[in-house]
Amino acid sequence: MKRVCTICARGGSKGVKGKNIRPLLGKPLIAYSLEQAKSSELFDLIAVSSDSDTILEIAKQYGADILISRPKELATDNAAKLPVIRHCVTEVESLSGTLFDTCVDLDATSPLRSVDDVKQAVRLLESTDALNIITAMPSRRSPYFNMIELSEDGIPRLSKTLDHPVVRRQDAPACYDMNASIYVWKRDTLFSDKGIFNPSTKMYLMPEERSIDIDSEIDFLLVELLMKQNALHFD
Known part of the structure; x- marks a missing residue:
């Protein structure tokens, strides 16, 4: 079973300036997702896609195996994420000569997920008839x-x-809120035209305290507070 992890981090964030590499308790934000991917020991390759050379350099420092320069048309404010992930996987497969079975995307702005969340989401895909997995929390x-x-x-x-x-x-x-923390696909499903939802999509449920997606200054402060209070423990 060949698995690839993608982490997509645009340089032009509007809600929180420079959030993907903004220091969070002494480390750039993107470092948490990279460390979780590495600690899971699931992936043959971990790739970071960005339009920012600075982000790519920091990603390399924190263990990214492959750095993918994102085209300008996929780095606009209106660019959807799914084409970005597809581009990243395509580039990684071309560079590595490997066709992957399972493709996992970790959102760079969701540092509170646990390593076990990553493992369980992948296990849910590979042990069932699911074609892709989304993560969510109770609304x-x-x-x-x-x-x-x-x-x-x-x-x-x-x-x-x-x-x-x-x-x-x-x-x-x-009802549930998608938290965008982890997406898992069988490769063929990722490259289909069905988008995120299809009849074989399954949901991996996460608690609210591990589901905060940093999209505003308040989100950033809340994540920082949770970490400072040791409310969560990282593997």
């Missing part, structure tokens, strides 16, 4: 109870309704 809000939308005439209403009203959030159908 704090429910579209059936306290998430609202505005109608065309500006009237607030619940995002989703049932035949009977939900008077307690606990009575609403279970």
Whole structure:
């Protein structure tokens, strides 16, 4: 079984300037994902894709096996992540001469995941009939109870309704937030046109305290606080 890990880190972050290499308790943010990938001992190769030479150099210092320069058209504010991952895997396979069975992407801005999360997500793919795995956490809000939308005439209403009203959030159908922490694919599925969701997609559930994706200054401060308080332990 051949496995590749990709870590995609754009240089032009808007929400948190330079977040992918911003120091977090003495290490650049991207270092946590690289260390988790290496500690899992799952991967034949770990690749980092970026449009930033600085990010690529730091990634090399923290153990990336292959550095992939991302094309400008895949590094814009509007660029989707899936084509970036596909480009990275294609380049790694060309450079290494290896066709991988399992492709795993670790989000550089999700440092609170554990090494065991990575192992379990990969195991879920390889031990079931799943074609790809997404990770998520229990949603704090429910579209059936306290998430609202505005109608065309500006009237607030619940995002989703049932035949009977939900008077307690606990009575609403279970909902989940994708945390974008780990994506796992069988190679052929990654390169299909089905996108992230297909009939054989399975979900690996993570707790909220390991699911924070740094997308704002508040997220960064919260992650830093959790680490400082030793609320989480890294393998």
